[in-house]
Amino acid sequence: MIDLTDLRFAWQKEDIINIKTLNIQKGQHLFIEGPSGSGKSTLLNLLGGVLTPQSGNISILGQSLNQLSSSQKDTFRADHIGFIFQQFNLIPYLNVLDNIILPCAFSAPRKARVLQRAASLKAEALRLLTALGLNQTELLQRNVNELSVGQQQRVAVARAMLGSPEIIIADEPTSALDSEHRQAFIKILFDECQKENITLIFVSHDSSLKQLFSHSLDLRKINQIKYKEVL
């Protein structure tokens, strides 16, 4: 359901990505490994349609991103992909609830899907938080800065999963967590993606996480660009 062909991307004149081909199946939980600066985030930005490749094509859910205008790509991303980042995933001036339902402000289909399964956005946010192990109702109105990093990351997962997008892209979501929480977090993420049949793309420099995934690959192996060690 995600197909990359002859994908090339360069920041200014510096080539970062050159991938001949990559296929990701629906429902797959894929781990992409690569050291810092190897171009993982750049690749995810290309998948999200935020960056446009110099050449080659990305097709997601049968839709070629090349055929979309940049604003259509933004809409496409909002409709079909949820993102989780390393840390500070949340908008500091919005409370937990508003952070979780934020995608609905930019995607009508996602909002419709939420309302199909739940009575309200709030009810769905609460359901997701409970599923992720944060079951205090009062949490919804809390300022996100009052949460622990682990709680913040779970709120970020809840936001990514709201309205069941087909794909979740996680960019080093566990880097800020200690090893105990890391395992628990990945387990919850897996469970929820499983339930909703969501395709998960998880990138990290931490190769020890590889064993938790059914599928994994090393970016350095598929990328034609030779990774230059950053001092």
Next chain:
Amino acid sequence: MAILLLAFKSLLNRKLTVFITLFSIAISVTLLLGVQTLKTETNNSFMKSISGTDLIIGSRGASSQLLLSSVFHIGNTSNTIQYKTYQELAKSPAVKWAVPISMGDSHHGYTVLATDLNFFTHFSYANKQHLKVQSGKIDDDMFAVVIGAEVAKKLHYHIGDKVIVTHGDGKIEGHHHDNIPFYVSAILAPSFTAIDQTLIISLEAMEAMHADHHGHIGALPGEKTLPVNNKKHMHKIASKDADHEYEAHSSHEHHAQHDDHEHDHEAHSNHEHHEHDHEAHSSHEHHEHDHEAHSNHEHHEHDHDHEAHSNHEHHEHDHDHEAHSSHEHHDTQEQRIARLLKLKPDNINAIFVGLNSPQAILGMQNYVNNFQAEPLTAIIPAVALQELWQFFNIAEVALDIVTVFVVLVGLLGMLSIILMSLNERRREMAILRSVGARPMHIFALIIGEAGFICFIGILLGTLLLYLLQYVLQAPLASYYGFYLEINMLTLNDLFILLIIQISALLIALIPASLIYKYSLSDGMSIKF
């Protein structure tokens, strides 16, 4: 819409910096609107200084000078015109009324204006409002003084108080006319014109004050022989004077009556002198003219003279019993003589003229400007006020420039807090991008924030302006004699506010396009 809500919540999160920016914009808006209000209000009060007067006539010279001296009591009062010119002009068929005014004396820095009683019937300001008496009443006594509201307030004068007038403009210590005290007969209601800072006396009193005359009269034989402590006798002379005036105003029958009364030799000799003077000043003619000019005046004059007469009797009474409430005032020797002589001045400063029809204004102005007997200038007050106001134009423009810069500084303050927030907000922008926000949304977020800050700043500033106006209205009126009228924002004000709002949005283009660029290059990558 969602993005504006985000902008609002984002601002709410930065309360302190936002509040400071809001406040600086609010203050600059208040200042700008305040200056506009002050400009229109000063202009209004300036234009309201005189109305209903068709022409002001003075000696040949700059019209602004004549306006300043006659209406605002500012500056040169050395340019004079002859009293007989006034008499002649007053007789012109086009002239409905003419009031002579003379200045040059002062009292504790307040202008002393000498005129006749017609001043109160004809002088008007603002929308043809006449001067109103707040307390007391306007006496036709030669040494009565009518004082402006501010004079009364600042100098704590009450009805019946004695007032001594200084000769000269008061800046240089003029010599006190110690011997000629006036008594306060009326206090005028505030008009918020120069009249509030003015003392109004009779032309005769002003003439009497001037040293030349009473020095000269002091040498007269009749004066010398006056027994100093024979008050009753003195008052007979004063009464005689009143009689004489009565005679001047009335018919032959009265003349005979007057002759009957003629029994005091001293008074007679003085009287003869008086007659002589009357001829010299052709005062007699003037009085006759007055009779013609004011059809209903005849009756009034009669009544009035009766009153004056009885007043004098009263005075005599007072002197005997030493008991009177408000009008307790003893004539000095100079005053007694002055009452006797009732001299009109040779020269006055200006004439306020009302015409029978507005169509006559230009013709009359032309006639006056080409007056044969002496060089004169006639100005149309409304026109001259407008011209004079142009002088202030430069000050207005300077004030405008300053306020524009103050507003600019307010907006730049806003720009700087938005710019400073940008770096720490790149993360926020990346998150928004990840949930589907377009770069355009990010752009709108910043523009929205600036627009919001500015809009609230404008509202606050306007609120502050009205608050200030309400608070300052009373003190301005009582301490500065400036009546601040609180009005709705004018179309011009609204236009200015719109310009400020648009400027804020334009200025916000700088951070907005910066963040737009960031969000394109950063994408969803959060670095740091």
